[in-house]
Amino acid sequence: MAFRIHKILNNNAVVVLDEGKEKIVMGPGIAFQKRKNDLIPPGRIEKIFVMEEENEKFQQLLRTLPEEHIDIAEEIISYAEGKLQAPLSDHIHIALTDHLSFAIERLKQGYRIQNKLLNEIKVLYKAEYEIGLWAKQLIKERLGIEIPDDEAAHIALHIHTAKLDAASMNKTMRETTLIHELVDLIQTELGILIDKESISYQRLLTHLRFALSRIENGEPIHSMDEEMLALIQTKYAKEWACTQKAATYAEKEYGIRFPEEELAYIVLHIQRLRKR
Template sequence: MAFRIHKILNNNAVVVLDDGKEKIVMGAGIAFQKRKNDIIPPSKIEKIFVMEGENEKFQQLLRTLPEEHIEIAEEIISYAEGQLQAPLNNHIHIALTDHLSFALERLEQGYRIQNKLLNEIKVLYRKEYQIGLWAKQLIKERLGIEIPDDEVAHIALHIHTAKMDAASMNKTLRQTTLIREMVDIVQAELGVDMDEESISYQRLLTHLRFAINRIEDHEWFHSMDDEMLALIQAKYEKEYACAKKIAEHAKSEYGLEFPDAELAYIALHLQRLQKR
């Protein structure tokens, strides 16, 4: 299908009208030496977008941000969709591009980028973090900028929240922050040094994430008979007390209520952590 250029946004992006609807068409050099009403060669078209409700914002980004930043963001998105074998929400084209360009500018100006949730993101969103590491290499090769692992984690979070079945960025950050706070409580209460690479640590984080999800979605929890519960409370008294402290924090700060059986399962995870 042949499109005529309605508006040129940058060298690689134009707006076309299709049945009276504005669409953004992207491709390398698609607008090079072109003017309004020129026909776009179909071979040049790489992506076509309809940004429901966010068309103007996306057009503004494409007009104002450095083209190399936009190109890199699009390459990361395409790579992520290939790795995850699923399309991402269209909003990622705005969210990641805007975030990445701002981060790159800050790094070039000598600012430090920090991410307090780095360790948790590494464990909870492993696939997305690997995509972020691929992006780190791409940015170094293309722009000569070395992004820190903290920024890799920011990219991973953007990719995770753009998955079609994922929670919003706010909800994901809230959950990940709560898990970070729970880990801090465990370290303070049990005096254990967390080895982020250990299987026990990774299992604990994954378990906490699923538990929080189930509470927030009002889903059914694994039950535990009273005898088993009493046994864990007695045998792993210190760990169960720590799990209780975690639950008290989740209730007072986030309004989440953990059932007793869930505290017992967390206590078992904590016991494994210490055994290591």
């Protein structure tokens, strides 16, 4: 189906009217040497967007951001959908494009990009982080700019939160930050340095993530008999005291209450870490 151009946003994006509704149509060079009311050949169209709530914001980004940044963001999104074998929320076209362009400009100006949640993101959102590393290589090839792994992790979070069944960016950041802070607290209290590449660390993070999910959704906790619970509290008294401090922190700062059984399982994970 051929569309007639209603508004040109940039060389690769135009607005068309389809049954009175504005749609954003994208494709390489789709608006090159075109004017309003010209027809777009269907073979040139790669993507069509209907954004009910954020249509104006997306149009503004397409008009104002460098086209090469927009093209890279769209390529990352397409690659992510292919790797995850699932569609992403339309909002990612705004959120990732805006974020990526800002990050690229900061790097060009010599700013450092840091992400204190890098280690947690690498473990908890492994598939998305690998997409972030792919994006890192793409940006280097296209723009000659080396983005740090910290930025690859930012990209990973945008992709994760755009999955249709995922929590919002704020909620994901809050949960990942809490996990980061709990691991820091464990290290400080026990005077240990956790190997962030170890399987034990990865298991601890994964357990904490699912524990938070179970608590938030009111799901049953893995049961533990009283005798086993008492044994853990006695045998690993130092680790038990540490998890209680962590639980107090989570409740005070985040309003999240860990049941005793959950703390006992965390103790076992900590014990494995200390053995290393």
